[in-house]
Amino acid sequence: MILFLILSFSFSDLIDDITDLWSGINRVNGPTGFEVLQLDMDAMAGGTAGNYWDEGTHALLFNPAEIIRFDEGSKWNSSVVFTHRKLACDMNTDFLGYSGSMWGGKVGVTLLGFFSGEIDLHDLVPGNPVGSYSAEDLIAGLTYARRFGRLSIGLTGRYLHERIFSESYSTYSFDFGISRQFLLKENRALRMDVAFLHLGPKYSKWRFRLPTTWRLGLKAHIGSFRGGVSLNKPLNTVIQYSLGGEYKIGCLKFRAGKKFKNPLEKYSLGFGITKDRFSLDYSYSPNNNSYGDSHIFTATIGLYE
DSSP states (O other): OHHHHHHHOOHHHHHHHHHHHHHHHTOOOOOOSOGGGGSOOOHHHHHTTTOOOOOSGGGTTTOGGGGSOSOTTOTTOEEEEEEEEEOGGGOEEEEEEEEEEETTEEEEEEEEEEEOOOEEEESSSSOOEEEEEOEEEEEEEEEEEEEETTEEEEEEEEEEEEEETTEEEEEEEEEEEEEEEEEOSTTEEEEEEEEEEEEOOOBTTTTBOOOOEEEEEEEEEETTEEEEEEEEEETTSOOEEEEEEEEEETTEEEEEEEEESOSSBSEEEEEEEEETTEEEEEEEEOBTTSSOOEEEEEEEEEEOO
């Protein structure tokens, strides 16, 4: 029987099976709504192409498990974060987040908004302008994370409302994340994390889908360097991967990242400055399609607990 199995084994069939599996995982489904959820809304994460290390409030939109810090000795374990991101055609997004200790873990609250400004309305395509309209997304979320030794688990629930011209609709979504840290030596550590984001039903009479995404990352902290690699698969694109890092010199942090298979951005640069409880961060990413480069500004205020 064993000899029969060996003789019947086909390496080409195995390759075909692996190819089919990869094609299924990498399948593109779309388009989706609430695409603002796919944008980097934190200059720390944006500057490292998503390969950020610091836990806390900055992680609220990327992995709910990482809002709880492994080094809880910091006196700034609670913080408020505000981010403004300028987009093309006078569009912009704003994010406000808070995290603090509660119920034996960490609780986070988020508000995310997308605002289009006034857009010309045409009678035909291209046609003549006959007026203007606007669009906006308003998204509110509540996060809870709990730590179990060096493992943390987090869950986020969100309420989403979208308006385009005179149409509006609402829905809900969930995020789930896990993060595991491995201590190596003094000032050295590794972390693996996985997150499933924007899980929710189809919505509106057109049955739009949310930009469901899974993320997988491996990051390292070695002295003054922090960074890593990650995979990212939104529903409406192929699998993307990126690498990036941050180097700290005194109160300054310098960041760079490279994105692969991303339809909008190829690389990012950024820096930050921290003074006591205040920090200000900036990241820049040129757009692949000449729609306007990305500029992200993030301000953070640490709070006593």
